[in-house]
Amino acid sequence: MNxxxxxxxxxxxxxxxxxxxxxxxxxxxxxxxxxxxxxxxIFLYLLQYIPIVAKGDTREYILPWIPSLNINITTYxxxxxxxxxxxxxxxxxxxxxxxxxxxxxxREELHNxxxxxxxxxxxxxxxxxxxxxxxxxxxxxxxxxxxFLLIGYWFERKNSRYGALKSLLITVFGxxxxxxxxxxxxxxxxxxxxxxxIANVGEIxxxxxxxxxxxxxxxxxxxxxxxxxxxxxLPDAMEAPTPVxxxxxxxxxxxxxxxxxxxxxPIFAGSASWxxxxxxxxxxxxxxxxxxxxxxxxxxxxxxxxxxxxxxLVMSLLGIGSLAVYFGQSENGILFSAATFAAIFHLFNxxxxxxxxxxxxxxxxxxxxTRDIRRLGGLMHVMPITFTIAVIGAFSMAGxxxxxxxxxxxxxxxxxxxxxxxxxxxxxxxxxxxxxIAWVASxxxxxxxxxxxxxxxxxxxxxxxxxxxxxxxxxxxxxxxIILGLIVVLVFFxxxxxxxxxxxxxxxxxxxxxxxxxxxxxxxxxxGVNLELWMTIGVVVVGILLYKTxxxxxxLFNNYPYRLTLNHFYDQSLAGxxxxxxxxxxxxxxxxxxxxLVYIFAFFVLLLMGSFITxxxxxxxxxxxxxxxLFDIAIVIGIVLAAFVVLFTSHxxxxxxxLGAIGYFVSMFFVLFQAPDLGLTQFxxxxxxxxxxxxxxxxxxxxxKNIGKISFKLxxxxxxxxxxxxxxxxxxxxxxxxxxxxxxxxFEKSYELAGAKNIVNAILxxxxxxxxxxxxxxxxxxxxxxxxxxxxxxxxxxxxxxxK
Amino acid sequence: xxxxxxFISLCLLALTILLNLYRVVxxxxxxxxxxxxxxxxxxxxASIGIFSVLFHTRAFFDLMLLIGILSFIxxxxxxxxxERSVVIERDN
Numbered sequence: 104m105n106x107x108x109x110x111x112x113x114x115x116x117x118x119x120x121x122x123x124x125x126x127x128x129x130x131x132x133x134x135x136x137x138x139x140x141x142x143x144x145i146f147l148y149l150l151q152y153i154p155i156v157a158k159g160d161t162r163e164y165i166l167p168w169i170p171s172l173n174i175n176i177t178t179y180x181x182x183x184x185x186x187x188x189x190x191x192x193x194x195x196x197x198x199x200x201x202x203x204x205x206x207x208x209x210r211e212e213l214h215n216x217x218x219x220x221x222x223x224x225x226x227x228x229x230x231x232x233x234x235x236x237x238x239x240x241x242x243x244x245x246x247x248x249x250x251f252l253l254i255g256y257w258f259e260r261k262n263s264r265y266g267a268l269k270s271l272l273i274t275v276f277g278x279x280x281x282x283x284x285x286x287x288x289x290x291x292x293x294x295x296x297x298x299x300x301i302a303n304v305g306e307i308x309x310x311x312x313x314x315x316x317x318x319x320x321x322x323x324x325x326x327x328x329x330x331x332x333x334x335x336x337l338p339d340a341m342e343a344p345t346p347v348x349x350x351x352x353x354x355x356x357x358x359x360x361x362x363x364x365x366x367x368x369p370i371f372a373g374s375a376s377w378x379x380x381x382x383x384x385x386x387x388x389x390x391x392x393x394x395x396x397x398x399x400x401x402x403x404x405x406x407x408x409x410x411x412x413x414x415x416l417v418m419s420l421l422g423i424g425s426l427a428v429y430f431g432q433s434e435n436g437i438l439f440s441a442a443t444f445a446a447i448f449h450l451f452n453x454x455x456x457x458x459x460x461x462x463x464x465x466x467x468x469x470x471x472x473t474r475d476i477r478r479l480g481g482l483m484h485v486m487p488i489t490f491t492i493a494v495i496g497a498f499s500m501a502g503x504x505x506x507x508x509x510x511x512x513x514x515x516x517x518x519x520x521x522x523x524x525x526x527x528x529x530x531x532x533x534x535x536x537x538x539x540i541a542w543v544a545s546x547x548x549x550x551x552x553x554x555x556x557x558x559x560x561x562x563x564x565x566x567x568x569x570x571x572x573x574x575x576x577x578x579x580x581x582x583x584x585i586i587l588g589l590i591v592v593l594v595f596f597x598x599x600x601x602x603x604x605x606x607x608x609x610x611x612x613x614x615x616x617x618x619x620x621x622x623x624x625x626x627x628x629x630x631g632v633n634l635e636l637w638m639t640i641g642v643v644v645v646g647i648l649l650y651k652t653x654x655x656x657x658x659l660f661n662n663y664p665y666r667l668t669l670n671h672f673y674d675q676s677l678a679g680x681x682x683x684x685x686x687x688x689x690x691x692x693x694x695x696x697x698x699x700l701v702y703i704f705a706f707f708v709l710l711l712m713g714s715f716i717t718x719x720x721x722x723x724x725x726x727x728x729x730x731x732x733l734f735d736i737a738i739v740i741g742i743v744l745a746a747f748v749v750l751f752t753s754h755x756x757x758x759x760x761x762l763g764a765i766g767y768f769v770s771m772f773f774v775l776f777q778a779p780d781l782g783l784t785q786f787x788x789x790x791x792x793x794x795x796x797x798x799x800x801x802x803x804x805x806x807x808k809n810i811g812k813i814s815f816k817l818x819x820x821x822x823x824x825x826x827x828x829x830x831x832x833x834x835x836x837x838x839x840x841x842x843x844x845x846x847x848x849x850f851e852k853s854y855e856l857a858g859a860k861n862i863v864n865a866i867l868x869x870x871x872x873x874x875x876x877x878x879x880x881x882x883x884x885x886x887x888x889x890x891x892x893x894x895x896x897x898x899x900x901x902x903x904x905x906x907k
Numbered sequence: 908x909x910x911x912x913x914f915i916s917l918c919l920l921a922l923t924i925l926l927n928l929y930r931v932v933x934x935x936x937x938x939x940x941x942x943x944x945x946x947x948x949x950x951x952x953a954s955i956g957i958f959s960v961l962f963h964t965r966a967f968f969d970l971m972l973l974i975g976i977l978s979f980i981x982x983x984x985x986x987x988x989x990e991r992s993v994v995i996e997r998d999n
Contacts (some may be wrong), residue, residue, distance in 0.1 A: 737921065760931065767951070774958055779966035783973055790977050792985075 104162045107178065110148045111232065114225030117141050118218045125214035134213045135203035142195035142224060149188050149802060156185050156608045163234070163290050173295060179234035182608025186447065187231035187355075187362055189605070190454050194354040195224050197583035202346035204580040205469060216256060216344070223249035227355050231362055231713070235295050236285050243281070245276040246359060250351050254343040266339035269673070273326050273336045281323020281363075287316035288370070301369045301615060307372070317371050320363070321380050328360025330418060331388040334411045335669045343466030348403060352458035355824040361414065361450060364421050365613045368443075372425030375528040382422025382522070386540050388415025393547035397554065398660035402464045402474040405551060406457070409500065412548060413453045416515060419537075420446035423518045426525055427614055431815055438521050440614050445514035447609045448626070451601070452499065452507040452594065459587035460496040460555070466580055467559060472570040476554070481564030488585070490560045495588040501646070502545060502639060503551035507594035509639075510626055515541065516635040542638055549646030550653070557650075577723050598626040701822055708825045721832070724839025734775055742768045755800055763793035780863045890901055913957050920954045941985045949977030 117138065123133045127628045155162065166176040180188075199220070206213060226245035233239040248271075253268030277536050291310040292300040300307065307313060324330075329337040340352050351357070364381060371377045392412025399405040424443025430436035467482065468474045483490045495506060502512030519541045521533040566572075575581075594601055649656075664673055691702070715721060745768065748761045766789030773782035850862055850870060859865035867875050927950065930943035952971045959967045984994050 734917075757932070764928075771951075771955075774967055774970065777962060777966070778965065779964075779970060782967065782970050784979065786970065786973055790981065794981075820924055 105166075106148075107162075107164050107180075108166050108176070109868060110145055111178065111228055112225065113145060114141055114221040114228070118221040118225070121217045121221065122214045125217075129208055129213060133203050133208045134217055134252070135206070136605040138217045138221065139196065139199045139203070141221065142192045142199060145228065146189065146192035146196055149185060149192060152180055152185055153604050156180065156182050157604045159608070159611065168238075172515055174237060175235060175237055176229075177296060177661065178232040179298060180232060181612040182605065182610070183362070183365055183447075183612035184231045186451065186609045187358070188228060188360075188604050190451065191224060191227050191231070191355050194350060194454055194587075196459050197222075197458065197586060198346045198350040200353075201349070201465070201580060201583040202344070202902045204577055205346055205465055206344065208451075216253075219249050219252040219256070220347070220350070223253065223351065223356070223411045227359070230359055234297050236289065236297055236300075237295060239297075240278070240282050240285055243327070243359065244275070244278050246356050247271060247278055247327075250274070250340070250356055253347045253517070256344055256347065260342065262339075263342040266336070266342040270336040270340050272677075275334055277323040277326025277333065280319045280326075283320075284316045284319030284323065287312045287319070291316065297366065297370075297785075304370055307370055313374075314376055317374070317377060318380070319378075320367060320371070321384075324360035324363045325384060326360070327363070328357050328414050328418065329388075329411050330360070330384050330415060331391045331411075332669050334388060334392065335673055337411055338404050338407040341401075341407050345403070345461060345468065348406075349458050349465065352407065354454040357410060357414055358411040358450060358454070361417050361421065365420065365443075365446070368421065368425055368428065368613050369615055372428035377523070378422055378423070378425050378429075378528050381425060382419045385415045385417070385419025385422055386519075386537060386544075388412065389419060390547075390826075391415070391538050393544045393551065396551040397547060398657060399551075400476045402467065402476060402555065402559065403461075403693075405555060406460055406464060407478075409548070409551060410453075411458060412456065412544065413449070413500070416544075417446050417450050417453065417539075419516060420449065420518055421613075422535075423522045423615070424780065426522070426527070427525065427617060429615070429682030432618060435525070436617060436788065437524070437620075439518075440610065440617050441514065442518035442521065442612050444606065444610050445511055445518055447606050447613070448598075448602070449511035451606070452511050452591070455587050455590045455594070456496040456499040456506070456508060459492055459584040459591065460500070462580075462584040462587070463493045466576040466584070469580070470571065470574065470576055473568075478565070478568045479559045480562035481560070483560040485564065488581055489576060490556075492581075492584045492588045493556050493560060495591050496584075497552040497556045499591045501549045502642065505595045506591050507598070508591075510595060510598055512545065513635045513639065514626075516545075516638045520634055529774055538594075538638075542642065545638075545642045546645050546649065549642050550649050551648045553646065554653070697819075701818060702827050704822050707728075708822070708829050709868050711829050712825070715836075720836055722839065723835050727839065727841070732775075735772075738768050738771055738775065755803075756797075759793060759796040759800060762796070763789060766792070778863075780861070910961070914963055914974055917954055917957050920950050920957070924954075930995050937985070941982055941989075945978050945982045948974050948981075 121134065121138065124137050128134070128137075152162065162180040164178045166178075168175050199217075202216070202220075206216065223246060226242045226249055229242035230239060233242060242596060251267050251271040254270055255263050257263045288300060288307065289295060291307045291312055292303050293306075294300060294303070307316075326333040337352060337357065341348055343352070389412050392408045392410070392415055396405050396408035396412060399408060420442050424439055424441075424446055427436045427439035427443060430439060464474060466486070467479065470486065471479065471482070473479065499506030499508035502508045516538070519537040522537050525534060607619060611617075682847060692700075742765055745761045745765045749758045749765075752758050752761070766785065770782050770789060772787040773779075773785055850866055853859050853862045853869075855867035857865045857869040859869065926945055927943045927947045931940050931947070935941060952974050955967050955971050955974070955999040959965065959971075988994050
């Protein structure tokens with residue numbers, strides 16, 4: 104086993120040890136310190152791949168799992184996987200460090216927390232390094248489950264459970280759709296490996312399942328990455344502890360969908376449906392998230408919506424970048440691959456500044472006891488370091504210099520401006536929408552970033568509204584956000600170091616068909632006075648104006664009716680489905696046995712008659728029938744008369760006796776058809792059964808003794824007639840179609856083979872003795888059952904007599 | 908000729924059974940019904956005997972004996988039931 108696999112499975116292995124650490128050592132040392140080394144090791148280990156990947160090399164490892172089914176844990180390390188791997192382990196280290204100070208070791212169930220977190224980390228790493236598409240799916244669902252567990256970490260709170268359930272339902276819905284899409288991909292490409300799919304992309308694009316697979320896979324990506332309209336789970340996932348929100352719901356898990364879109368771009372991109380779905384949904388999400396973020400009063404909810412919006416931005420850039428596949432190696436192709444580059448760049452930037460912002464909000468929550476903007480204010484002088492980090496993060500998010508968000512935002516504007524001039528896929532008409540929506544959304548982004556910083560940290564300090572005595576956070580809690588903040592600033596000043604070593608290899612992985620020329624993707628903070636710069640200036644100016652007049656227009660949001668929100672729709676549809684299923688179930692599960700018998704018989708008739716009619720089964724061959732004797736007719740008439748008596752009699756005892764008579768008639772049939780053993784047995788059994796019936800009759804409770812005739816019901820009549828007709832037709836048709844010779848000639852040699860003159864008995868105990876043995880056991884079980892029932896009944900009666 | 912005789916006797920037996928059944932259905936008291944059923948059993952024995960002759964087989968002789976025993980036991984059981992209102996008494 105390669106050392107890479109040890110690293111890959113390290114989180115899972117360590118998750119097993121965590122409970123012991125918690126139980127025996129947690130009182131002295133916070134369990135988090137032991138967990139901290141896991142992501143750190145992974146991070147340091149992954150660093151050694153940077154030079155390899157930067158040179159354009161990749162690494163591939165195979166760990167056999169189910170080789171006979173071709174399911175192996177194949178891992179593939181390229182630029183994209185490595186970027187995600189570094190993000191996951193790097194941010195993971197910082198988040199665990201932060202959580203050591205954030206979560207109390209006395210009050211919290213830390214073993215649960217770190218097990219879930221390690222599980223998530225391992226799943227996420229497996230997801231980004233998997234080359235086998237089904238293994239990728241397995242890790243994908245594992246991230247859903249561990250995210251569910253983490254959101255519901257404080258399971259005694261109702262909101263946590265609600266949020267966890269919501270996120271699980273939505274992401275698993277998408278995950279299952281994605282699995283269907285994956286299976287179609289496997290069918291189309293006839294391989295499990297993503298790289299081989301990319302190699303045979305021609306077969307996939309021309310296949311009839313292409314569009315279906317595309318939509319299904321995107322459904323998975325959109326639900327996971329909280330794209331419109333599946334974004335509703337993310338704000339509710341904010342019930343999780345803040346380290347979880349920082350890690351899962353800003354930096355890593357919600358980027359799994361982005362990862363998937365980027366990973367599958369070489370397969371699907373180049374088609375109009377992919378472009379419009381990815382770019383269109385992305386830009387709508389961008390607008391929706393930024394629009395809704397403004398009205399939030401809870402800091403974490405604001406960050407959740409901003410995450411939605413930023414993910415939409417990355418998604419739309421990926422969509423725009425997919426045009427590069429369409430244009431190929433041309434000037435336009437290079438132009439649009441810059442959009443993909445911007446997507447990867449912003450993806451990285453977002454992880455840094457959003458992680459730090461969540462941590463900042465967590466600190467504010469931890470030190471003041473509230474996250475409500477309306478109760479906060481004036482924290483700048485109390486918490487100067489936190490304030491500085493918040494400014495860095497928020498200004499970067501707003502796209503201001505000198506932070507890394509500025510660079511990627513400029514590249515984003517360049518991308519949407521280019522797409523307006525692309526002139527394909529109907530962009531001639533609608534292309535202009537992209538820059539307009541993007542610009543408006545950026546203005547909103549600017550406004551909520553300002554709200555985040557200035558409503559929280561400036562203004563009047565009102566300690567009387569806060570429950571705790573406010574002071575600066577402990578240093579340990581500040582380390583992680585400071586590191587992230589430093590990265591935010593450093594990336595602005597030295598973007599090309601990052602670009603050369605990580606982003607360009609990642610770009611090469613997303614667009615393997617392009618010749619990536621490193622000099623085309625040189626990031627520079629200043630590239631002359633152009634349209635993008637003017638757009639940014641416009642964002643700042645309009646944004647400041649809007650922020651200043653915020654009080655005037657933010658109330659407009661309140662007029663937006665709750666009934667039209669997606670949350671309302673989700674709740675209603677959930678309740679509606681529940682109600683609907685309950686109604687349906689109550690409707691047919693009436694508890695009446697007669698009703699169920701009607702279903703069973705009706706189904707039986709429909710199935711048999713249906714197949715008779717569709718398969719032309721009405722072919723009767725009467726040539727093999729034996730001649731009918733007079734006695735046969737007499738007994739048949741007797742049976743029919745007796746059956747009618749059973750149906751129409753008003754006395755139970757008559758019905759019982761007549762049933763007995765039918766049994767004796769059948770026994771006479773056996774006589775007529777020369778089956779003495781059967782006749783014998785039938786006679787005895789019929790007698791015993793009739794006696795048992797009489798026993799039951801005698802013990803009927805007095806109240807209901809005089810129930811009259813069976814009441815007439817049309818449904819029952821129809822069903823019973825149809826049933827009888829079906830069985831008769833079936834028997835008649837089956838008799839005429841004997842395909843093979845009967846095997847009874849074999850048993851005719853019973854005397855030679857078994858020394859028995861009675862052929863029936865020879866079959867029962869010699870040729871087919873197994874059946875007899877099992878029927879003996881059936882009788883034994885029935886006898887024991889009756890015994891137990893009677894004994895228990897009498898015991899219960901005794902008990903009830905005693906209690907009286 | 909022989910067959911005709913057998914056939915006629917079968918018809919007569921059937922008629923007897925029918926008449927007995929009429930008594931079973933109508934019979935005012937339980938004792939009437941039980942008597943009639945007992946006689947149905949005996950008629951069945953007779954008719955199976957005639958069938959055996961018709962089919963030239965001895966295979967049904969067991970059945971005839973069985974019906975004889977069953978109708979005997981059945982009648983005794985019913986008689987006990989009418990007299991003591993239980994068929995099998997419990998040990999005290």
